Amino acid sequence: MSVEKQFQISVSPHLRAKEDAQSIMWWVVFALLFPTAAAAYFFGLRALALVFFTAFVAVISEALFQFIAKRPITISDGSAAVAGILLALTLPPTLPFWMAAAGAVVAVVVVKGLFGGLGFNIFNPALAARAILLASWPVAMTTWVKPFEAVTCATPLYLVNKLHQAAPSYLDLFLGSRAGSLGETSVLAILIGAGILLIKGIIDWHAPVAYVGTVFLLTTFLGHDPLFGIMSGGLMLGAFFMATDYVTTPVTCKGRLIFGLGCGVMTVLIRYFGGFPEGVNYSILFMNCLTPLIDKYVRPNLYGGK
């Protein structure tokens, strides 16, 4: 019998899991729609427009950058959209569109693209861009408004820690009816989104639980209200959506615990001993720097190792 047909050759394994990088990113986008919806509810349609605009600019600038740099255009992987939405959710509701656009370009081109693109950036693109925006336009980046009305006011953390005034009720903090960045105010919306990612196995609990837990314990230890501490500022958004970023946090579960712990310590230090009312942004960026070190020393237990 003659067999002329040549069959396809490839390396093993010949089975692959269904989930790929692209589907993961779009699940993250889906999860972020919950805090986005909360932002729209509390801060109006302009807030919604700002989120979509920032995401749009992020995607377009990634495509342009990759085109100019003669790299394959990978906007369909969803990572630029995630960076754009995340950045927008950390911005004040009244920030001018052009500043948000500048932030999106910085996030995608400077923080990610110039470092080699997806997988090679050291810093969380959204957070690094936010830090640069804060340094560039400090007034616009710290002008906050009350929910449902365009009246400027301070964030709860600033009220309590710097002005020593009364905090909003736990219910308001949980639902999100307080001043703050677009996506950070509603703990409920963040937990719904994060819950979906946890159930899907896209993020794991180690970093967020270590982060929130550390802040809770240290805040109690310092004699402050721990529940207020974990539900105010950008802690929830940062813990569940930024301290869980694959690229810029450790790869092992143990490493992720350490990462969360470090973020928690840094956040409390900045909040109660530093010059800023909030420290989530810088804490995570700081721990991003330590990620390669953690990955170098924290390794899984080798089978048959000593």
Next chain:
Amino acid sequence: MKSFPRGIHLEYQKDKTKNLPIREMPAPKRVVIPLQQNLGCPNDPLVKVGDEVVEGQKIGEAQKFVGAPVHASISGKVVQIEKLPNPCGFDVASVVIESQSTEYRVQSTDQRDLDELTPEEIRKIVREAGIVGLGGATFPTHVKLTPPKDKNIDTLIINGCECEPYITADHRIMLERCEDVVYGARAIAKAVGAEKIIIGIEDNKPDAIQKLKSEILNSKSKTNSKFEIQMLKTKYPQGGEKQLIKAVLNREVPSGGLPLDVGVVVQNVGTAAAVAEAIRFGTPLIKRVITVTGSGVKNPQNLLVRIGTSFAEVVEQCGGLAEDATKIIMGGPMMGLAVSSLDLPVVKGTTCILVLNKKEAKVYEEKNCIRCGRCIKACPIGLMPNFIALYAKIKDWEKTEEYHVADCIECGCCAYVCPSRINLVQYFKVAKRELQIRKAVCR
């Protein structure tokens, strides 16, 4: 339930063949018997072109200890001895036999009683029968049956996990030849001096567990090894030697060591059955059970096939290929080898011929690692596959060694879960080879 850390859950796809009894395929007119079918040294031919051979006759002999002879699987005339295509990917010196009209039968006179055999005699029978690890690894069995004097073997584990998807050959052997499996296990235990025999079986094969349990109770032997069955969690790679030892005994083979370093010998159920046949009937290893399956095969089956039968004929026995058959895999989908043609012989290590259709054989484009850590969570050895691949890509072999690439068992869990579709196992194979070459050069 007992298991090992990490690993992955797969869709097992065994339903197509798990209830089909093993069917013996008629002897083919022509067989191609590669002179090397196992790990270790190749065989020298004992026959020349034109010789008449009888089924079961030894036609290739290994000069070194780590080697196993090969036998004629049909009676007939040697028509060709030269390098021919082999499922392992390169050409291997092979003996081609064409059957004559007259039918010879193998003379199976050497019936022996296990209780009267010494360990040395058992080893000799196993070696002469050309038995190698039939789970696919093909390590010569008599070598494993010869532990160094300073190693005390207390436990023999018989591997009935069959954790690779699709394959049901071992499952059927446990159901249909449980007597041989138990007999063979006792023989192997006697050869290595193990006091305890444990058959490890995944919980997705309750019928096999039941069958073997009653066989152990019913069969009496003067050998005083304790015999038990250990049900294990259905998880890949439960049947990996190291994982099986960890699951059953909670012992870890030291990095770079062998199971006998922790007092264990592991043998596959098919190997045990082959040992039983060699002792009871004097039959050398000239046939083996393979599963022919996958959506690319019209009529999937478990077949008892003579070594040297061409894949094409085996597939023909199973109704031929479906129209969209795209990929042929020897072995399971996780560790098996893709082959480019059906013009290859079934060898001792062929556990399965798996045919995938076009959709299943999809080729993925490799993307950047996004450091999600899934490979680390999946690796049953506790490696960091992402970093090994990173260093292998830039040819930093020392770093791959530092990350213990040599401990990789190539099970494919990491590549299976990788969302960036990185061919991790391939990088590790290359790194291991490079490190081996370097070591050879340094010596």
